[in-house]
Amino acid sequence: MRPEALNSLFVEVEALEGVGPKLRKPLEKLGLTRIRDLAYHLPDRFVERRAITNLDEATVGENVIVALTVREHRSPSGRGPFRIIAEDAIGNTCTITYFGRASYTGKKQLPVGELRWVAGRIDQYGQMLQMVHPEHVSEDSSAPVGQLCEAVYPLSEGLTQGRAAGLVAQALKSLPDLPEWIEPGLIAKTGWPIWRAALTEAHRGVNGPARDRLAYDELFANALALMLVRESNRSQRGTPLVGDGSLRAKLKLPFALTGAQARSISEIEGDLAQASPMLRLLQGDVGSGKTVVALSSMLIAVEAGAQAALLAPTEILARQHYETLSRMLQGTGVEIALLTGRDKGKAREAILMGLLGGSIQIVVGTHAIFQDSVAYKNLALVVIDEQHRFGVGQRLMLARKGRRAPHTLAMTATPIPRTLTLAQYGEMEVSKLDELPPGRQAIDTRVVAVERMDDVVGALTRHIETGQQAYWVCPMVNESETDDLAAAEARYAALKERFGDAVALVHGQLRPEVKDAAMERFSRGEASLLVATTVIEVGVDVPNATLMVIEQAERFGLAQLHQLRGRVGRGSGKSTCLLLRGNQLSETGRQRLALMRETQDGFRLAEEDLQLRGGGELLGTRQSGDTPFRIASLEQITKLLPLAHDDARLLIERDGGLSGPRGEAARLLLYLFERDWGVQLLRSG
Numbered sequence: 285m286r287p288e289a290l291n292s293l294f295v296e297v298e299a300l301e302g303v304g305p306k307l308r309k310p311l312e313k314l315g316l317t318r319i320r321d322l323a324y325h326l327p328d329r330f331v332e333r334r335a336i337t338n339l340d341e342a343t344v345g346e347n348v349i350v351a352l353t354v355r356e357h358r359s360p361s362g363r364g365p366f367r368i369i370a371e372d373a374i375g376n377t378c379t380i381t382y383f384g385r386a387s388y389t390g391k392k393q394l395p396v397g398e399l400r401w402v403a404g405r406i407d408q409y410g411q412m413l414q415m416v417h418p419e420h421v422s423e424d425s426s427a428p429v430g431q432l433c434e435a436v437y438p439l440s441e442g443l444t445q446g447r448a449a450g451l452v453a454q455a456l457k458s459l460p461d462l463p464e465w466i467e468p469g470l471i472a473k474t475g476w477p478i479w480r481a482a483l484t485e486a487h488r489g490v491n492g493p494a495r496d497r498l499a500y501d502e503l504f505a506n507a508l509a510l511m512l513v514r515e516s517n518r519s520q521r522g523t524p525l526v527g528d529g530s531l532r533a534k535l536k537l538p539f540a541l542t543g544a545q546a547r548s549i550s551e552i553e554g555d556l557a558q559a560s561p562m563l564r565l566l567q568g569d570v571g572s573g574k575t576v577v578a579l580s581s582m583l584i585a586v587e588a589g590a591q592a593a594l595l596a597p598t599e600i601l602a603r604q605h606y607e608t609l610s611r612m613l614q615g616t617g618v619e620i621a622l623l624t625g626r627d628k629g630k631a632r633e634a635i636l637m638g639l640l641g642g643s644i645q646i647v648v649g650t651h652a653i654f655q656d657s658v659a660y661k662n663l664a665l666v667v668i669d670e671q672h673r674f675g676v677g678q679r680l681m682l683a684r685k686g687r688r689a690p691h692t693l694a695m696t697a698t699p700i701p702r703t704l705t706l707a708q709y710g711e712m713e714v715s716k717l718d719e720l721p722p723g724r725q726a727i728d729t730r731v732v733a734v735e736r737m738d739d740v741v742g743a744l745t746r747h748i749e750t751g752q753q754a755y756w757v758c759p760m761v762n763e764s765e766t767d768d769l770a771a772a773e774a775r776y777a778a779l780k781e782r783f784g785d786a787v788a789l790v791h792g793q794l795r796p797e798v799k800d801a802a803m804e805r806f807s808r809g810e811a812s813l814l815v816a817t818t819v820i821e822v823g824v825d826v827p828n829a830t831l832m833v834i835e836q837a838e839r840f841g842l843a844q845l846h847q848l849r850g851r852v853g854r855g856s857g858k859s860t861c862l863l864l865r866g867n868q869l870s871e872t873g874r875q876r877l878a879l880m881r882e883t884q885d886g887f888r889l890a891e892e893d894l895q896l897r898g899g900g901e902l903l904g905t906r907q908s909g910d911t912p913f914r915i916a917s918l919e920q921i922t923k924l925l926p927l928a929h930d931d932a933r934l935l936i937e938r939d940g941g942l943s944g945p946r947g948e949a950a951r952l953l954l955y956l957f958e959r960d961w962g963v964q965l966l967r968s969g
Contacts, residue, residue, distance in 0.1 A: 286955050292458045293320040293956070300454045302447070310442035311451075320956070322455035323483055324915060325448070326498070327435035330489040331419075333403055335432065339376040339413055342406045349403045349420075349432070352378060354394045368394050370402070378406075379414045386417055393421040419445075433489040456484055465949035466500070467931050476500070496924065499916035502957055503707070503928035506913070508950060509959035510710035511932050512941075514563065517711070520689045522561035523664045527553075527587030532580055534616040539721055545573050548715040549580045552693060555713070556584055556665070562691035565709045567699060568717035569886035570850025571724055574695050575608055577717070578667045581693055586618055586645045590664035594648045597670045599624045599796075600803050604825050605669065606648040613646075623649035623658070668694045697850075698843060699886035701894045707913070707925055718887055726884060727853040728860045731837070731877045733867075740833060740862060741782065747831050748786065748812045752857065754831035756815045757848055759839045775835065776815040786812040792819050818844060820851060827855030837863035837880075838873035842893035845876070846886050872896050894918065 286294065296318060297303050297311055308317075316322050333347045342348050352370035355377075360366055366387030368380040380402065382390040394400055404418035419434070437448040459480045464471065476497035477485060485494035541549070548566060555562035568574035582592035594609075596602040606622040613620055621635045621644045638644035642661035647653055694712065705714060732740060747754055756779065758772040776789040788802040788811035799819070805811040807826055814820070814829075818840075832852045837845060845863070852859040863877055879892055913921065935941065935950060942951045954960050 286960070287952055289460055289462060289952060290320075290955055292460055293318065293323065295319050295458070297322065297451070300451055303451070307442070307447070310440040313440040314438060314443070316451075319455045319458050322452050323459060324498075325437060325452060326486055326495070326915065327437050327489075329436045331434045331436055333432050333434065338372040338374045339378055339406070340374070342413070344406060344408045344413075347403070347405050349401060351399055352380075352402050353399045354396050357391065357396060366390055370394070377412065379409060379412050380418060381409075381414055381416045383417070393423075398423075435487055435489065452487055456487065459483060462952055463945065463949040465946060465953045466504070467934060467946070470927065470931060495915075496920060499913075499920040500924045500928055501953060502913055502915045503921065503925050504931060504950075505953045505957035505959045506707065507710055507925070507928045507932040508935065509954055511936055513711040515936060515941075517563050517689070518560050520561055521559055522689050522691060523588075523590060523662075524559050525556040525585050525588040525590060525664055525691065527584035529587070531583045531587050531616050531618060535579075535583075535612060536615065537576065537612070541576065542573065542717070542719050542721055544717045544719045545577055548577050548717060551713070551715050552577070552581045553584060556581070556588075556691055561689040562693065563712045564693050565705075565712040565714045566693060566695045566717065567705075567714060568695065568697060569699055569720070570697060570847065571720055571853065572717035573721055574697065574717060575605070576612075577715075578669075578693065578695060579609055579612055582646050582665060582667060583616075583618070585665040585691075588664070590662045591639070591642065591644070591660055592646050592665040592667065593653050593660075593663060594646070594667040594669065595653060596648070596650060599626065599650055600800060600824070601669065602649050604807075608825075609646070609648060618646060619644050620646040620648065623647055623653050625650060625652045627652070663690050664688075665691045665693065668692065670696060698847060699890040701890045704894070704921070706929060707921060710929065716887075725853060725858060727832075727849055728858065729849065729863065729881050729884075730860070731863045731865055731881060734836075734864055737864070740864065741779075743862075744813070744831065744833065745782070748783065751828075752831065753806065753809065753812050753814070753826060753829040754833065755820065755829060755848075755851055756813060756833045757820070757835065758815065758817060759836045772815055772817050779813060779815060783813055787815060788813070789815050790819055791817040818848065820848070824851050825854055826851075828857075830855065830857045830859040832859075832861040833864060834861070835864045836866055837877060838865050838869055842876050842879060842889045842896065843886075845880055846884075846889045849880070849884075850886075 297316060298308065299319070300322075303311070311317065314325070316325055331347050333349050334341075335349045336342055337350075339350065342350070350372060352372055354368060354370050356369040358367040358369065366382045368382075368390055370378050370380055372378070380390065380394065394402075401420075401422040402415065402418045403420040404415040407414050407416065435449060435452075437445060437452070439445065439448060462479050464478065466476070474493065474496070476482065476493050479497070479501065482494040482497040486498055552562070552564060552566075555564055566574055566577060568577075578594065582594070585592040594602075594605055596605055602622065602624055606620070610620055619638070621638060623632070623635050627635065635644065635647070636658060639647060640659050640661060652658070694709075700708065744754055744756075756775060758775050772789065772791045776787060780787045788805050790799050790802045794802075802811070802814070803824070806814045806829075807824075809828060830852050832849055834840065834845065834848055840848070849861045852861060861880075863880060865873070865877060869877075875896060876893075879889060883889065916924070935946065939946055941947055
């Protein structure tokens with residue numbers, strides 16, 4: 285139950301003055317539904333303004349505040365702008381320009397003959413100085429208006445800067461006084477302000493210490509919650525699983541295990557033999573053989589007389605895993621089943637009975653395998669594929685399905701930079717598949733200018749005529765009015781004219797059943813070309829697809845480009861990846877594409893991606909491997925995460941965990957950042 289001290293922060297935004305159903309919609313788009321969300325809705329940047337006494341002091345392009353007397357209104361002839369002629373204290377003239385409906389605002393705020401303080405950007409229009417759509421106009425003639433340093437907030441349609449700033453100001457008035465959760469020595473060393481002051485200062489442009497303090501709070505809350513998960517896990521009793529190797533010996537693998545695979549299986553085998561449940565992350569680059577490691581782990585559980593479950597984020601991926609594992613298990617006598625939300629009637633009942641009775645030893649499926657109606661005889665191992673799509677809270681829910689807490693093996697196909705592994709998986713041990721199976725061919729990667737589009741389509745035609753399949757990936761779904769981006773819909777239409785029904789389309793805005801049908805057409809070979817957005821980044825395995833075209837490749841991060849490239853090169857045929865680049869290529873974009881040509885080592889690319897992107901972009905637009913943080917920038921994660929991790933360990937190991945004064949304060953922090961599953965674990969343990 286949330287502590288009472290935080291109740292004022294979790295009040296819905298409708299409690300604020302001026303917020304009704306109409307304004308709630310744009311706020312919801314930004315995730316701003318409670319007072320707490322507004323308080324942490326930090327500015328993207330700040331506009332610095334200088335108060336001047338006359339226009340001679342201003343330079344073109346500068347943001348200023350100046351007192352002007354309105355001399356004339358000039359209404360447009362036709363559809364032109366509405367112009368207001370004004371003078372400063374020594375007679376210099378400036379045109380204040382409004383377009384469209386904003387002209388009504390200008391007439392009202394700047395009546396002829398009146399003096400007003402006006403804030404905005406000074407530009408040159410012909411021989412005249414001009415200010416377009418002033419940001420502030422004040423009727424108070426005694427002093428400048430607004431702040432000399434004004435916050436600029438992230439917005440959505442229907443929310444203005446003025447309204448956002450007003451709502452944030454209301455939210456900040458609701459901030460309670462909270463006790464300090466940071467270790468006193470660290471506060472003294474850094475000089476950080478107290479929590480309430482830090483939030484207030486961060487909205488006023490006092491950026492360094494205040495923003496660092498807030499970022500640290502977020503990192504500390506995350507580190508502490510993950511450590512509580514680990515501590516709780518160690519205190520639970522699991523089922524030790526010791527296999528005799530009989531089933532693994534029956535596997536007829538067409539290849540020898542790599543050293544990394546053998547090492548990872550050995551690490552997992554050691555964990556499974558322990559009484560405390562395993563919590564391990566298996567990081568594997570594209571094509572590194574995670575499936576074999578997962579299967580070996582599940583067979584250890586079956587050899588020990590228990591059941592195992594593999595959880596996939598999508599039905600397509602679940603079916604692919606089921607088909608792959610079924611082939612590999614032939615001749616072992618192990619019973620495997622697929623369970624998804626689509627399964628109904630007698631078929632579903634048979635699977636449920638098999639799981640309850642124990643005749644089904646391995647089940648593969650989506651979240652449906654953990655619904656309340658699904659019961660197991662002895663579930664002792666859960667394998668979670670594409671771990672980043674499942675939160676810690678979901679993983680804890682899975683633990684309740686076994687008679688005792690099951691062992692957990694989480695897998696991700698996205699190599700994660702060392703800097704971020706601790707942030708995302710701090711409660712887990714990590715195994716890494718950092719070498720590819722022998723004989724796996726390199727993918728021929730080339731960078732092609734967009735002017736050669738006709739050549740690319742010609743090559744694609746010849747490729748399809750040989751009976752092979754291809755992907756064409758676009759960065760957007762719909763055309764943007766402001767950016768000349770290739771849209772998946774438009775590209776699909778153009779390629780469909782050339783190739784007819786041989787083309788299928790997949791993007792995130794399609795209904796799931798439509799998307800699944802298109803994917804299945806491509807998987808079965810009924811479609812030769814799949815036009816898609818990044819929804820195919822993981823989980824698509826079509827060995828006959830040997831050509832990947834990525835349009836506007838410079839707009840993708842390295843980690844994402846690497847994942848997309850990994851959709852080809854999955855069969856015995858030679859594969860090619862064409863990176864189509866636009867003309868506006870930044871230095872970062874150039875380096876990124878050069879690295880893609882140079883290496884196929886996903887772990888190296890992940891590290892380089894982090895360096896190239898920096899704090900502004902982090903790892904891209906919520907792409908795979910992104911961090912769970914909204915406040916902490918990349919620089920802050922790099923600088924502050926080790927401190928937060930050490931402080932969390934200190935609190936648990938030396939300072940009594942969540943008991944005691946600092947522990948009680950830290951408990952508030954966990955609820956504040958909604959990492960309270962850490963508190964729930966402590967309570968239940």
